[in-house]
Amino acid sequence: MSFDEGRILLFQRDKVEFDALMNEEKSLKEAGIRLLESLHQEKLAELRQRLEEESAGIYSKALHNAFNVYIATRYADTGEVYGDILFRKEVRIPDVELRSYTLDRNMKEMHLLIGCGSEGGYPGFSVDKDISIDLSKRAFQAGEVKIYFHYIDERRMIVEVFGGEEYLFSEEVRLCAGTSDERSDENEAVYNDIEDVDISASGVSGMTSRNEYLPVAALKKDGTLDISRLVDQKLYLLAVNFIKKRKYKSAEDCLRDLSEKGDQKAKELLQYLYDEVFTDDLQALIELADSCIEKNDPESIAQAQEIAGTLGEKGHPISDFILGECHISKNSDIYDTKQALSCFRRFISDPAVEETDERYIIAAHYSALIIFNDKDADLPMLEEALHYAAIVSEKNPADANISGLIDKISERIDLLKGKKKRKKVKILAAAAAVIAAVIFLLIRIGGSGSGISCILPIKGITSESGKQGKSYIVTVDAANIRSGPGKDHEVVSSRENGETLAGTGKEENTSDGTWYEVYINDDRSKTGWVSSQVVSEG
Structure with a gap:
């Protein structure tokens, strides 16, 4: 091979x-993606400079052949062959085609069959060269064969x-095809400098691509054609097209599939979606969050949590709904049904959320279920759950599940009300007994003639701190007693309306x-703390 041919x-x-x-850059620009712009431009500038230097003195020639040039790949173990066209009749040389084959580790040998034929094509073409490739060589351990087919002159x-x-x-x-019908016209133009033609627009004359009819294929061990690489390339371009059409969720699905296969370009474009596109497009961000919640794996739930934070920063009420869904997922690091209930309550009460919104109904349903499943739920909370369930029933009257939930909540409410009534009766009976005992003592004392100076008033029980103990009466439907002074302490007990609590004398x-x-x-022997807002001194 001469020096000029090497060049x-x-x-x-x-x-x-x-x-x-250039093709990749064009597709990304059409989709409005600037992810690799600086990297691409730097690489394109480097290649453009090299091409300008390498193209000096290269002549271009147009051929009008009576034949097409064919390529067939044959897997030696099975003998099966797959073929297509390398160069068609009308071609400008020098020209080049690239094929890339993905290899199975067990493949030992493959053959490239090259020859010429009429429009009838493969398998009827005449083989001019059989190139054998030993696939056991170390260089093929990476699992890829790349082959450049250079059309140099008329028959070589x-x-x-x-x-x-x-x-x-x-x-x-x-x-070795016949030349009787073959014509070749040498162009007068000599392309000494690549800038004589617009490389960024049309490329060097004679170097136009024909990828539309030349699939990138892979040969599997059993001799069948593996088109996974072609599918992956198409999937990447499809994702770019989805971004262009603002179908971000579809683009995200395509890129996630490719990223899981280790496709670096897909990973970078997916990250671009998350960092640039979704943060600027609220609807796209919400769709992405819905997709993550639907996937319900730890990674996706964590991503949905981040999205909720972003939406919260933008003042969007749906952030509470998304965060609530994260809290009720057992695949989440922040699983907490009480926190989920707080999020759904905020979402439902937000004036910007319409009652006809599907998420409003879902949040109400979630809230009713969370409260019902809380065995420590008091009467006010159960009545709140009944209200939420009624909202869902009103919007979806045919939902048998919500009807059953309403019945179960109502049963628990009736049980608690019955318990409350029985306690009130006990309290009244105890009060009557105390009054009767006092009257009896007064009568006895008055009858003895000694007066009442020996009777000391009841001052309460003195605590360890030396303060006199007091009694408190619950003034709300249910009062929580906590392990410490403050709402951040856990609930250790509760009392219902009208019940009396004996105080130690301590206040905070x-x-x-x-x-x-x-x-x-x-x-x-045990104590707790109750808020002054739910009791009055007895």
Whole structure:
């Protein structure tokens, strides 16, 4: 091979890379994606400069052949062959085509069959060269064969074989088709400088791509054609097209599939979606959050949580709904049904949320279920759950599940009301007994003539702190007693309206108001704290 031919081969390999990069850059720009713009421009500038230097003195020639040039790949173990067209009759040389094959580790040998034929094509073409490739070589361990087919002059080609990016060998192919119907017209123009033609628009004359009819294929061990690489390339371009059409969720699905296969470009574009597109487009961000919640894996739930934070920063009420869904997912690091209930309550009460909104109804349903499943739910909370369930029933009257939930909540409410009524009766009976005992004592004392000076008033029980104990009466439907003074302490007990609590005499003023320490069992061995907002001094 002459020095000039070597330069042509180098030029054509660089041109293949340049065209591929230009096509990718064009697709990304059409979709409004600036992800790799600086990287692409730097690489394109480098390639453009190299092409300008390599193209000096390269002549272009138009051929009008009576034949097409065909390529067939044959897997040696099975003998099965797959073929298509390399170069059609009308061609401008020098020209180049690139094929890439994905290899199975067990493949031992493959053959490239090259020849000429009429429009009838493969399998009727005449084989001019059979190139054998030993796939057991170390260079093929990466699992890829790249082959450049260089059309140099009328009846001569040079085939270069690469194992991944490593050059292995080259073969010359003499095309032996008849020349009776063949014409070749040499162009008068000599392309000494690549800037004589617009490389960014049309490329160097004679280097136009025909990828539309040349699939990138892979040969599997069993001899069948593996088109996974072609599918992945199409999937990537489909994702770019979805972004262009603002169908972000569909684009995200495509890119996630490719990213899981280790496609670096897909990972970068997916990250661009998350960092740039979704943060600027609220509807796209909400769709992405819905997609993450639907997937319901730890990674997706964590991503939905981040989206909720972003929407919250933008003042969007739906952030509470999304965060609530994260809290009720058992795949979440923040699983907490009480926090979920707080989020759904905020969402439902937000004036910007319409009652006809589907998420409003879902939030109401979630809230009713969370409260019902809380075995410590008091009467006000159960009545709240009944209200939420009624909202859902009104919007979806045919939903049998919500009807059953309403019945179960109502049963628990009736049980608590019955318990409350029985306690009131006990309290009244106890009060009557106390009054009767006092009257009896007064009568006895008055009858003895000794007066009442010996009777000391009941001052309460003195606590360890030396303060006199007080009694408190619950003034709300249910009062929570906590382990410490403040709402951030856990609930250890509760009392219903009208019940009396014996105090130790201790009081604490906190940001939540004044709290009293009270006894919570009969032998007064355990204490808790109750807010002054739910009791009055007895």
